[in-house]
Amino acid sequence: MFTYADLAKLQAQSLKMQGHIRHQTYSPEMEKTLRRFSSWEVAELIFKTNPSTLRGRLAADPSLPEGQVEEEGRQRWYSLEEINELRRKLKIKNRSLMPPRPAGKRAVRAAIANFKGGAGKSTVALHFAHAAALDGYRVLAVDFDPQATLSHSMGLSDVSEEVTVWGIMARDLIRETERMNAVQGGAESGATLPQRKLPASVTGMGLSELRATDFIKPTSWPTIDLVPSCANAAFVEFASAQYRHLNPEWSFFAAVSRYLDTIPPDAYDLIIFDCPPAIGYQSMNAVFAADVLYIPSGPGYWEYDSTTSFIGQLSEALEDLGRFRGRLPTGTDPVKAFADIKFLLTRFEPNNDLHRAMQSAFHQVFKPHVAEHPIEMTRAVEQSGRFLSSIYEMDYRQMTRETWRRARASFDRAYDEFRTTLVDAWDKLEDE
DSSP: OOOHHHHHHHHHHHHHHHHHHHHHHSOTTSOOOOOOEEHHIIIIIISOSOHHHHHHHHHHOTTSOOOEEOTTOOOEEEOHHHHHHHHHHOEETTEEOSOOOOTTOOOEEEEEOOSSTTSSHHHHHHHHHHHHHHTTOOEEEEEOOTTOHHHHHTTOOOOOGGGSHHHHHHHHHHHHHHHHHHHHHTOTTOOOOOOOOOOHHHHTTSGGGOOGGGGOEEOSSTTEEEEOOOGGGGGHHHHHHHHHHHOTTOOGGGHHHHHHHTSOTTSOSEEEEEOOSSOSHHHHHHHHHOSEEEEEEOSSHHHHHHHHHHHHHHHHHHHHGGGGTTSSOTTOOSSOOOSEEEEEEOSBOTTOHHHHHHHHHHHHHHGGGBOSSOOBOOHHHHHHHHTTOOTTTSOGGGSOHHHHHHHHHHHHHHHHHHHHHHHHHHHHSOOO
């Protein structure tokens, strides 16, 4: 017979292996570091210009970053900070190298969601965040998944549950309860209404005093920050049910949205949510806060079936939020509307007849909502997953350049379409 104690022993053994994997994968200091990028990558893949053109501009202006030349090599290698300095200072053929960013708008938010496990949510969120950073955007990623795959891939492993989405929700419960009590206490009728009371087990955790920035952690990418997750955050579903009982008027689904509204609108350009494989309190917070809903799906029938169930259940869940109308702060509408919804096929094999047939089925049913460019399954993508890295973090010299380029091209095409979707969504946001 096996009990919780046996499970705890198994976890302890696994944590030792996690440490070994990190030691093999990260720097000797057990920290994930971001590699440099070759002048060829900077020119052709990031700035999308001829390498000789970039070399000429760099030679003509000695004030520009020079990068580093490795021993026994001729290629120059640039940090992301240096790449962004080049982006700000250079124009090529009168073309700005800065990415599109509407003035007067807050960061646009995208939720990567599907309750089918293995659909590629964390892989998509990681690659889109890294692609956006290379594109010149400042990115905040929010890990809603207690499996914490995105957090681990970003190099964060020792995370306290207080600074996860659970902490944000518990903090919001305290503050919203205080707001409701203040509103009732100041009722025009002068009548004294019953005050909602929260137990010391909630109010005594010190979460109410945390600042918005306390939940945000830096990553190895200088322009990507993360609200992390951890295994202990799994109890958020149980805790949230208890919190709703303590204050049934609490609009639990808007907690993260309210939190993000307190972040300065110009602090980030993109906010990307990695959702758990379930419809629950965390995933509902993600989709309610999102401007765009991206739904990854594998190319098989069971994935199609699961995705169909997901959007049906999500529709019902969002409809149920209408009962909170009138209980939300002024300006908050419980009827959720997305600027766009996209379905993205993942692990796609172009030469697989079944995959092509399912791609056709997705297009026939969901029509303009299907991303044109699926993410292909390649050996380089599989290898990146084993090393908790994106294809953008992997040095192309670790494999044949063509293998690496094929994998990167697949994500580049998917990201370009993602960016177009977000830029269109930006136009629909109200000015700050």
